[in-house]
Amino acid sequence: xxxxxxxxxxxSLLTGLRNSLTLTWxxxxxxxxxxxxxxxxxxxxxxxxxxxxxxxxxxIEHGSVQQYLEYVLPGILVQTVLFATLGTxxxxxxxxSAGIFDRFRSLPIARWAPLAGAIMGDVTRYVISVVxxxxxxxxxxxxxxxxxxxxxxxxxLVLAFALAMCWxxxxxxxxxKTPQGVQTFGFTAMFPIxxxxxxxxxxxxMPGWLQGFAKANPMTLLAAACRxxxxxxxVGVYALESMAWALxxxxxxxxxxxxxxxxxx
Amino acid sequence: xxxAIRAEGLIKNFGSTKALAGADLVAPAGSVLGVLGPNGAGKxxxxxxxxxxxxxxxxRAAVCGYDVVTHAHQVRQLxxxxxxxxxxxxxLTGTNNLIMIGRLLGLSRAGARARAAELLGxxxxxxxxxxxxxTYSGGxxxxxxxxxxxxxxxxxxxxxxxxxxLDPQARSDVWDMIRILVSDGVTVLLTTQYLEEADQLADNxxxxxxxxxxxxxxxDELKAKVGGQVLEVVPADLGRLRDAAxxxxxxxxxxxxxxxxxxxxxxxxxxxxxxxGIVRQLDExxxxxxxxxxxxxxxxEVFLTLTGxxxxxxxxxxxxxxxxxxxxxAVR
Numbered sequence: 001x002x003x004x005x006x007x008x009x010x011x012s013l014l015t016g017l018r019n020s021l022t023l024t025w026x027x028x029x030x031x032x033x034x035x036x037x038x039x040x041x042x043x044x045x046x047x048x049x050x051x052x053x054x055x056x057x058x059x060i061e062h063g064s065v066q067q068y069l070e071y072v073l074p075g076i077l078v079q080t081v082l083f084a085t086l087g088t089x090x091x092x093x094x095x096x097s098a099g100i101f102d103r104f105r106s107l108p109i110a111r112w113a114p115l116a117g118a119i120m121g122d123v124t125r126y127v128i129s130v131v132x133x134x135x136x137x138x139x140x141x142x143x144x145x146x147x148x149x150x151x152x153x154x155x156x157l158v159l160a161f162a163l164a165m166c167w168x169x170x171x172x173x174x175x176x177k178t179p180q181g182v183q184t185f186g187f188t189a190m191f192p193i194x195x196x197x198x199x200x201x202x203x204x205x206m207p208g209w210l211q212g213f214a215k216a217n218p219m220t221l222l223a224a225a226c227r228x229x230x231x232x233x234x235v236g237v238y239a240l241e242s243m244a245w246a247l248x249x250x251x252x253x254x255x256x257x258x259x260x261x262x263x264x265x
Numbered sequence: 266x267x268x269a270i271r272a273e274g275l276i277k278n279f280g281s282t283k284a285l286a287g288a289d290l291v292a293p294a295g296s297v298l299g300v301l302g303p304n305g306a307g308k309x310x311x312x313x314x315x316x317x318x319x320x321x322x323x324x325r326a327a328v329c330g331y332d333v334v335t336h337a338h339q340v341r342q343l344x345x346x347x348x349x350x351x352x353x354x355x356x357l358t359g360t361n362n363l364i365m366i367g368r369l370l371g372l373s374r375a376g377a378r379a380r381a382a383e384l385l386g387x388x389x390x391x392x393x394x395x396x397x398x399x400t401y402s403g404g405x406x407x408x409x410x411x412x413x414x415x416x417x418x419x420x421x422x423x424x425x426x427x428x429x430x431l432d433p434q435a436r437s438d439v440w441d442m443i444r445i446l447v448s449d450g451v452t453v454l455l456t457t458q459y460l461e462e463a464d465q466l467a468d469n470x471x472x473x474x475x476x477x478x479x480x481x482x483x484x485d486e487l488k489a490k491v492g493g494q495v496l497e498v499v500p501a502d503l504g505r506l507r508d509a510a511x512x513x514x515x516x517x518x519x520x521x522x523x524x525x526x527x528x529x530x531x532x533x534x535x536x537x538x539x540x541x542g543i544v545r546q547l548d549e550x551x552x553x554x555x556x557x558x559x560x561x562x563x564x565x566e567v568f569l570t571l572t573g574x575x576x577x578x579x580x581x582x583x584x585x586x587x588x589x590x591x592x593x594x595a596v597r
Contacts, residue, residue: 011338015371019369022365022368022369023369025365025368026354026357026361026365030354030356033356033357033358033397034356095354098352098354099348099349099352100352100353100354102318102346102348103353103366103413104369105317105318106316106317106341106344106345107341107366107369107417108338108341108342109369109370113369
C-alpha cells in the first residue's frame with residue numbers, strides 16, 4: 001500500500017473558510033426545513049409586540065399607545081435578537097450531544113469550521129427576527145421618522161451586538177450538559193438583563209440602585225441608540241458605548257467559548 | 266506491508282475509571298477485525314482513539330502507518346466512522362447529509378450530488394432520499410450512517426456497534442452491506458457485543474474486558490483455544506442424569522450441571538479421543554442415550570470461559586454489584 005503522499009497536515013485558511021461555508025449552508029437549510037423553529041422565531045416578537053403595546057401601552061405614562069409603540073419597538077427588537085442568540089448555544093449543544101460534531105471531527109476539515117459555520121448560519125436567524133419585528137411593528141403603526149439609512153444602521157447595530165452575545169450563548173452551550181439546561185440557564189440569565197433596562201419602560205420609575213444597573217446595562221444603551229436612529233434623538237454616545245460593550249463581550253467570551261469547544265469536542 | 270490498524274499498549278483513564286488499560290489491536294490491510302466485549306469494556310474508547318476523537322493517555326496507535334495523535338489530519342483522510350455518537354443530522358434529508366459531507370471533503374457541487382445519489386442507491390435509500398433523516402426507521406438510520414462514512418471512499422472503516430438495537434432482518438441487511446465493503450478491499454474494525462456478529466464477519470477477533478485484551482485469534486482458533494469442542498449428552502431416562510454427569514466428570518474433569526430442570530449435560534472436551542471411552546462406560550452403566558453430539562464451542566461459551574461472565578451481561582462493576590441489593594429490597 002502506498003499512502004506516503006497525503007496532503008500536508010496544516011489546512012489552509014481558505015479550506016477552513018470553505019468548510020465553514022458548507023456548514024453555514026447546513027444551518028440555513030435546517031432553519032428552512034424546521035418549520036417549528038421558524039414559527040417560534042416569528043411568533044415570539046409578534047406576541048411581545050402585541051402584549052406590550054396593548055397591555056402596558058395604556059398603563060405606562062407615554063401619552064398614547066402609539067407613542068408607547070414608538071418607544072418600545074426598538075426595545076423589543078433588541079430583546080428578540082437577544083433571545084434568538086440562545087438558539088446558538090442550544091443548537092451547538094444539540095449537535096454535540098447528538099454526535100454530529102464527532103462526525104465532523106473525524107473528517108479532514110478545519111477544526112474551527114463547525115463552530116464558525118454554526119454562528120454564521122445563525123446570523124440568518126437574527127436577520128429573520130429583525131425583519132419580523134420591524135415588519136409587524138409597522139403593521140401596528142410604527143413609523144421610522146428619520147431615514148431608511150438610519151433605520152438600516154439601527155438594525156446593523158442590533159445584529160453586531162447579537163454577534164457578540166452569541167458567544168456567551170455558545171459558551172453556555174458548551175458547558176451545560178443538555179439542551180434543556182441551556183434553555184434554563186439562558187433564560188434565567190436573560191430575564192434580569194431584559195427587564196432591568198430601558199428596553200420596555202423608562203428607567204426613571206425604578207429604585208435608585210436599580211437605575212444604576214439599568215443605566216449601565218448595554219441593552220439600555222443599544223435600545224437608546226436604535227430609538228435615536230429610528231425615531232430621532234441622540235445616537236452617538238449610545239451607539240459608541242453599546243458597541244464598546246459588544247467588543248468587550250466578544251473579547252472575553254469568544255476565546256472562552258472556543259476553549260470550551262476544544263475541550264468538549 | 267504496513268498494517269492498516271496497529272495499536273500498542275493503549276491506555277485511557279476517565280477520572281478514576283480505567284477505560285483502557287494497555288490494549289493492543291492489529292488489523293492487516295483488507296481484513297476485518299472484530300472487537301468483542303460487553304458494555305463498558307473499552308471498545309468505544311478504543312475506536313475513538315483510533316479515529317482521532319480522543320488522545321490516549323498512554324501507548325501508540327497508527328492507521329496505515331500514520332500516528333493518530335501526531336498525524337491526525339492524514340488519518341482523517343483515510344478513515345470512515347460509523348457509530349451511535351458519530352451521527353448524521355436528523356433535520357436534514359438523506360441526500361443533503363451526504364452532499365454536506367461530500368462538500369466538506371472537497372468534492373464539487375455536482376460531484377457531491379452524484380456521490381450522494383450513488384451511495385443512497387447502494388444502500389437502498391433512494392426512495393427516502395428527500396425525507397429528513399428523523400423520519401427513518403432504525404435500520405435505515407444505520408444504513409445512512411454507514412453511507413455517510415463512505416462518502417470519502419475510506420481505506421479503513423470503523424464500525425462501532427453497527428447493529429446494536431436492530432431487529433434480526435435489519436441486522437442481516439447491515440451485515441450484507443459490510444460484506445460488500447469488505448469485498449471491495451476496505452479494512453474494517455467492527456466492535457460488537459454480539460458473538461454471532463463477530464463470528465459471521467470477522468477474520469480476527471480481539472476479546473476485551475475491563476480495558477484489557479483477554480484473547481485474540483481467528484474465530485476458529487479462539488474456539489479451539491478454549492476447550493475446543495463441546496459435548497452435549499441427553500439420557501433417554503432423565504432420572505439417570507446424575508449418573509451420566511458423574512461418568513462425564515470422570516473423563517473430562519468437568520462437573521456438568523445436573524440439577525432439577527436440567528435436560529442436557531454440556532461439557533467441554535479436550536479432544537475427540539475421549540468419546541469412545543465415554544460411550545462405552547455409559548453403555549456399561551445401562552444409560553440409554555436420546556442425544557449425543559459433539560460441536561465446536563460457540564463464542565458465547567468462549568466468552569464465559571475467558572471472563573467468567575456472559576458477553577451480554579453488564580460488566581462486573583457497580584451495576585452488577587448494585588443489582589442483587591435491589592432484588593433483596595424488592596423481596597422484602
